Amino acid sequence: MNELLEFVRGQAKGDLVPWEAQEEAARRFGRSLAQVEGLLLEAQLLPARYQRNRQGISTAQQLRLHRARVAVIGCGGLGGYIIEELARLGVGTIVAIDPDVFEEHNLNRQLLSAPARLGQAKSEAALARVAEINPAVTLVALQQAFGRDNGAELLQGCALAIDALDNIRVRLELAEVCDRLAIPMVHGAIAGWYGQVFTQFPGEDHLQRIYAHGVDGKGAEKTLGNPSFTPALVASLEVAEACKILIGVGEPLRGRKLIIDLLDMELQVVPL
Amino acid sequence: MKVLIKLFATFRNERFKQAEKELPPGTSIRQVVAQLEIAEEALGMVMLNGRHAPLESELHEGDTLSLFPLVGGG
Known part of the structure; x- marks a missing residue:
């Protein structure tokens, strides 16, 4: 899991993780896209697809939605x-x-x-x-x-x-x-x-x-x-x-x- | 006695949005609904002075009665 996060952090722009990186992480580390999403949010990284949610919904709240x-x-x-x-x-x-x-x-x-x-x-x-x-x-x-x-x-x-x-x-x-x-x-x-x-x-x-x-x-x-x-x-x-x-x-x-x-x-x- | 009757959505068709009616004392909501030729099973919310009220409630001078049709689609 640490390797996964390390990989993703390398691809992130600030705390935003591009979709491609989420997909690649799922492939490389044998996880589902949903599992990767949970791991990212727990690490306070935000899948970039939700970046326009964030004025109203924080990363912690995005994790609640995910769960x-x-x-x-x-x-x-x-x-x-x-x-x-x-x-x-x-x-x-x-x-x-x-x-x-x-x-x-x-x-x-x-x-x-x-x-x-x-x-x-x-x-x-x-x-x-x-x-x-x-x-x-x-x-x-x-x-x-x-x-x-x-x-x-x-x-x-x-x-x-x-x-x-x-x-x-x-x-x-x-x-x-x-x-x-x-x-x-x-x-x-x-x-x-x-x-x-x-x-x-x-x-x-x-x-x-x-x-x-x-x-x-x-x-x-x-x-x-x-x-x-x-x-x-x-x-x-x-x-x-x-x-x-x-x-x-x-x-x-x-x-x-x-x-x-x-x-x-x-x-x-x-x-x- | 004077009672203000407010109708909503489809109940307004060929009736009115709101009207003050002169009614005999002791008139019930059910009687008003019948006079308006509204089928009881088409009734959704029935509000008397802003609160839910059963059809048998008696109306009083100065009351406001609001009738909403049943909305059930999806």
Whole structure:
């Protein structure tokens, strides 16, 4: 390990380690790219790909992101963008859960979808995308339906869960499982021009109360559909929440909900 | 009694953003929702004076009732 660090330090510019050096270190010393990334960060070296993170995220915080395991439940409209952003952020392990394959009606908004991937599993597409954009991140692809029965197993070891589901019933099951595991759940949901975001911490029941009137889901999205920009926006807000919780900065949307109306361009935070 | 009703997102379509309504004393939130022809299962958050409220709550002079549709897509 000392030899590895010595090699890398020889290639570093200041404390920044170029990607080529990270790759070469992995090859030369028989380590995975993820392992090398951990070793670099522990030695307070920063993979150069994260250099523009650093005004907001220190090397020590980057190490916390690297060590984190985060579940994304749903790899569709919200999930595609969430996975992209987590991987670029440098979250070490992303568990991507979705039972579905891409269909034509996904193409208007789902980042991981493409005509060539119609019929392909969404979780598999997530795996391929993360391998392409940040091979130092481990993506665990689970082509399974999440539910209260298998939830605890699927989320094992995760520091938090990010809701990218498309229905209310499973969202409530996710909330139940997160509560049981005592981990926060970053909630996001969209419908047409509208969206909402907040984080539910263990012991809280905001989600259950918000969805009390319509568990079997007459969500406005059934009639409004979803354009391309709403999932991108809500996904980004969810990742910002997740990032803050993982590195312990800022104020999450706790006990308050962000409501987004892109038609009238009104964003407001209301108490839960 | 006068009650201020605020509607959000799709509930505004063919209705209003906000309106002051004259209602008989003892009117419940559920009755207002029915008068507005909003299906209960389409309701997300229901807030009375900025706090969550059950549909059976009675309204009072000067109250503000906010109704948000259910948003569940991903």
